[in-house]
Amino acid sequence: MVKIPILWLREYLDENISLDNIAHKLTMAGLESELQTIKQGTWSGILVGEILEIEKHPNADRLNLVTVDINNEVKKVVCGAPNVEINQKIAFAKVGSELLDHESQQLIPLQAAKIRGVVSEGMICSEKELGIGDNHDGILVLPPKVPKGTKLESILGQEILETEPTPNRPDWLSVIGVAREIAALNNTTIIEPSLQFTESNEETVTQASITIEDSxxxxxxxxxxxxxIKIQESPEWLKEKLISAGQRPINNIVDITNFVMLETGQPLHAFDLTKIQNSTVKIRRAKDKEILITLDDEKRTxxxxxxxxxxxxKPxxxxxxxxxxxxxxxxxxxxILLESASFLPANIRKTRTELKMRTEASHRFERHLNPGLAIMGQKRAIHLIQQITQGSVCKNIIDVYPNKIATESIIITTQKVTEVLGTKFTLKQMQKIFTSLGIExxxxxxxxxxxxxxxxxxxxNIVEDLIEELARIQGYEIIPTKYISQPIPPREEQPERNLSLKIQDLLVLSGMQEIITYPLTSKEALEFVENKRDIVPMKLANPMSQKPEDFTYSNISDTLGFREYLRTNLRVGMLETIAHNVRYGADNIKLFEVGKQYIPRNNNLPEEVRVALGGFCGNRDQLNWTNDQESMDFFDAKGIINMTFKELKLESIFTPKIDILFEDKICSAIVVQGTEVGVxxxxKNEIARNFGINTKPVIIFELNLHKLLPLTLNTSQYFSKLPRFPISYRDIALVVDNQISAITLIKSINDHKLVINVDLFDEFTGDSLPSGHRSLAFRIHFYDQDHTLTSEEINESVDKILNKLQHTTGATIRETR
Incomplete structure (x- = not known):
């Protein structure tokens, strides 16, 4: 934010220019602005007084008794300021006024005090006591024309324009830059500040040597x-301007450099020439670990x-x-040697970031000041220094400009303006706007x-920049509203994207966290977990990182830093992320990613297949005294898959599957409507260890959204009446061959007309069963919507189911002993 006092701003503007509603006008022209009334410090009860008489204190040599007139109310106070004089207008704090205590930072009421035997009926205030500066050596002297009895806040309080310049407009960081903008909005030009000064006969080059070693x-x-020159306090007008802009006055030379920076936008710096060895200045790169103690008394490496x-x-x-x-x-x-220069913005930003020392100067240099501004700022500062200090200026400013860039002109036509803005400008209109902006x-x-x-x-830099200036100053509202030549096309449905978003929401609701992994990885890692070994991943021509030819590795995790190939699966990224979280002690890891895998095609771009992948590792629940710590397993993933498909109105079944990534007996294909949509x-422990996961088992599920999509388009929702009659159930335990899946038995049982649900609740294997067989226990739910089922009807249904199972699968009832 830049603070610009309105009174200062007016010095560069025609007196007839109205600043009513100026903040809104600037904002509409691109410079976000707000007008504030600033009251420095706390000045309630502080009035303007006039000193009528000064007497010596009877009991103290360094104190005076000062008689002050506050609009016909006369007060006598004790004052020790050396600059107090008769007829001065001063800031007088009456008894009861609240002043800021700089030690406690609290407002303290002023009380009548007896000083060396004399009662003081108030206080004549200094800058420090008013909170507008650090000077406590003397009182604040006000302009002589200020009426007695006037409230101080009406004198020193003033309007401040607070602006937020955009990064591409460094000129808006200056008072003159904003003045130019206001002048242009009012079809006029600014009053340029004086750059005039007189030079002595002594050449500058004989007094100092300047060399740029790193151009x-x-x-x-x-x-x-x-x-x-003589270093002393700045004149009141200069201090007032700096204070109103939020700067602290220091001395006349430093204050002038700060003033010119605020006025023109060009930072400057003054060196004591006698402290520069042999009066030689070199602009060079620092030596590594070179030390510089900066003005804030900090040691910088x-x-x-x-x-x-x-x-x-030295620097x-x-x-x-x-x-x-x-x-x-x-x-x-x-x-002094006065510096005004142009530096590379990127280097300034990098240096101040590394050293953590952002300054007003660096803030401006970072925004690419034009090198032409350096000489203007130099001349303006010389003018003020000579005016205030009566210093002698050496002849001919040293100007080292090794890589001077000629300013290139830009051609602009009325036709081009019409094409870009959609409205016409005459040549005279264009010239008038450019002239008001100071553009030749x-x-x-x-x-x-x-x-x-x-x-x-x-x-x-280009013609479009000039066209933007025309639109800004004339007002964007003048650009006519027109309909586009063609109607807006209807929104195209994206079913796969919609499905992707739906699954993302469902997985988040289930307690999982979404991740996004690199689409690039190593070939070795892809092949290590890829089920289809004939897929050769596509290599990038310009990879982020590339393995050296002599590279060797002991674990797959060693190769993950070389991201040369487009992923053919999301498994590598998931395992890499789980391993990273495990290394940092994370538990109860439940992650998912919805992204694309890239399947190569001959002489073509790869096929992009959208996949949803979930990963689980760690304990099922957070550590708690009420439960045992159990690791997440296959059934945690299965439960979330079932929940997701239920919301998609799909029914999934799980059948045995062999996959290179998974343990042979803990792996299932996910089947929906006869189509395998995932796994x-x-x-496998060996694969997990290769990725650096050596603790809990890792469970992964993978869904192919390309295959799943058409199955979701034909789903319908059916409603049924609430049961009017009781639901009955029977438990049966079947002995079947190990090759017969539970889902096969469930589908066969469900075919019976009275069966509404079947639950598998137990599996048993042991020596009591025939070799190669297992026992599966089911609870079968029976219901008829017309009447309550009798025991005979249920027993008859169970017999029919058992007969069918025996003929189709060889299943028999398990006998109890």
Missing amino acids: DLCGRYTASIISG LSNDMLVIADEE IGLAGIMGGLHSEVTDNTTT SQEVNKTTLEITPPYWRSDI VGQV
Whole structure:
């Protein structure tokens, strides 16, 4: 945020320009602005008074008794300020006024006090007591024309324009830059500040030597020598401007450099010339681990990619950020070297980030100041220094500009403006707007202008930039609203994307967390978990990282840093992510990813298949004294799959499957309506260890959304009446061959007309059963919507079911002993 006092702003504008509603106008032109009334400090009860009489304190040599008139109310106070004089207008705090205590930062009521035997009926305030500066040596003297009895807040309180410049407009970081904008919005130009100064006969080059050793980081460096100056407090007008803009006055030279930076946008720095060895300045890269103590008295350790201002021995400043303590301007300084330069924005940003020292100067240099601004800022500062200090300016400013770039003109036509904006501008309208912005234009013919971008505008490079200026200043509202030439096409349905989003929501609701992994990985990792060994992943021509030819590895995890191939499955990314979380002590890991796998095709781009993949590892529940710690297993994944398919109105069955990733007996294909749409299983221990997972078992499920999509398009929802009669059930235990799946038996049982549900609740294997057989126990639910089933009807139904199972699967009733 930039604070610009309205009174300061008005100095560059025509007196007839109205600033009513100016914040809104600037905002609509692209500069977000807000007008604030700022009241510095707490000034309730503080009035303007006039000093009528000064007497010596009878009991103290350094104190005075001062008589103050506050609009015909006379008060006598004790004052020790050295600058108190008769007829001065001052800020007077009456008894009861609240002043800020700088130690406690609390508001304390002012009380009548007896000082050396004399009662003081108030206080004549200094800058520090009012909270507008650090000066406590003397009282604040107000302009002589201020009426007695006036509230202080009406004198020092003022309107401030708070702006938020965009990064491409460094000129908006200056008072003049905003003034130009306001002038352009009012079809006029600004009052340019004076750059005039007189030079002595002594050449600057005889007093100092400037060398740019690293021109890639410093594009331009200007320097001037000013001698015969006296460091002292700045004049009141200068201090007031700095304070109102949020700056702290220091001394006349430093205050002028800060003033010019705020005014023009060009940062400057003043060095004490006598502290620069042999008056030689070099702009160079810092030496590695070189030390510089900056003006904030901090010791900085530099690296060789940082730019410094140095003399023949050591660095004396950090380029574009802050000066060095060794060469600072002090009360004893009489000759200064004034710097105004242009530095590489990226280097300034990198340096201040590494050193954690953002400054007003770095903030401006980061936004690519035009090198042409350096000489203007130099001249403006010289003018003010000579005016305020009467210093002697050496002849001819040193201007080192090794890689000078000529300003290229831009051709703009009325036709081009119409094409881009959709509205017409005449040549005169264009010229008027450009002139108000300070942009020079030359008429080529009746429809064409040749434009020369001004030195303060680093953002104008192409014709579209100029067209944007026309639209901004004229007002975007003048661009007519037109319908597009063709009707907006209807929204295209994306069924696969919709299914993807639906599954993502369902998995999140089940307690899983979504991850996004790299679409690139190593070939070795893909082949290690890929079920189809004939798939050769596609290699990138310009991979993020590439294995050296002599690379060897002991575990697959060693290859994961080389992302050269498009993934043919999402399994690698999931295992890599689970391993990363396990290494950091995570438990109860439930992750999923919905993404694309890329299946190569001959002489074509790869086929992109969308897949949903889930991964589980760790304990089922968080550690708690009420339950035992159990690892998640196959059935945790199966439960979430069933829940997901239920919401999609699909019924899934699980059949045995062999997959290279999973343990042979803990792996199932996921089948929906006879189509295999995925797989779920426990990852082989050997594979898990290769990825760095050595603790809990890992469960993964994989769903092919491309296969699942058509099955979701034909689902219908049916409703049935609530049961009017009781539901009956029978439990049966069947001995079957190990090759007969439970789902086969369940489907056969469900075919009976009275069966509404079948649950598998037990599996048994042991020596009591024939070899190669197992026992499966089912609970069968019977129901008839017309009457209550009798025992005879249920027994008859069970017999029919058993007969059918025996003929189709060889199942027999398990006999109890």
